Amino acid sequence: MSGETLQVYFLGTAGALPTPVRNPPCILIRRGTDTLLFDCGEGAQQQMMRARCGFTVDAIFVTHWHADHFLGIFGLVQTMSFNGRTDPLTIYGPFWVHEFVDCLRLLSKGNLKFEIQSAELSQGSWVRFTGYTVTAFAANHGMPALGYVLEEDPRPGRFDRDRAVSLGVPPGPLFGRLQRGETITLQKEGIEHTIHPSEVMGVPRKGRKIVYTGDTRNITTSLTEYGQDPDLLIHDATYDETEVKRASEFYHATAAQAGEAAAAVNAHTLALVHISSRYTDTVSHVKDAKEKFSGNVIAPKDLEMIEITFRD
Ligand SMILES: [Zn+2]
Ligand SMILES: [Zn+2]
16 A cells, blocks of 8 residues: 555653653554554653554564663553453564563563564564565664664556557556556457556655664664665654763764764654753754754654655
């Protein structure tokens, strides 16, 4: 399907510690009727209520096992069970995901009415959904940590209506069959003509792409390998440039480094997240990133939603 809506809800944009206005990391991506969570920090449920996202989650991807990225899962699975969920839920993550899910099962003492599965991912692992794929890549965070790329399948090329008519295809149902990739046969003065979709369809167009780094130091080769040309790059920007040493020491990035990464992968929009609790605003973050990246830079507040539209 090519016309699905694609929405990104920033449910938690704080780094490490919550603040009165920012929750720990949680990004909800809704594509059509699918809902995926990327990290699920403490308080995620209330953010989901405030953003009116509902609690139905199809899969959870955790970037790494620092508590600010997973503490919200405990409450969320209880609520889904309370609400009568019976569909299994898979939690994806780097090394230690099986232990985490074992712990989740143990702590819920068999109270959950649905099954929780665990799947360990590493760089290059991918998970297939209808119409798109989520691929993991290695982040640089001093421990097993992943970023994720959500990329849609290519869309069919544009249909050349004039060309179809000039080939003798009457407007109507045959147009649709060609657009769906079917070869059609026409009768013209008693002679059969075959028309292939490639004669009337342009080259396939790229689907939309979102990259989320999770916690990471500045630009990594895995990001440049897996994260090229995203519509949206959501990047660790824990610090502004005054704390560049601290960023490196704690395996985080500055907003300027996020800007460099966005330029390196040719992002359309850069979203700065995981903002340290020491900052009361993100003015310096946005300024720093803009010095390195000429595209669109945003520092979303908690509960902001952006819709990713097709660029062509
Ligand atoms: Zn973190
Ligand atoms: Zn971390």
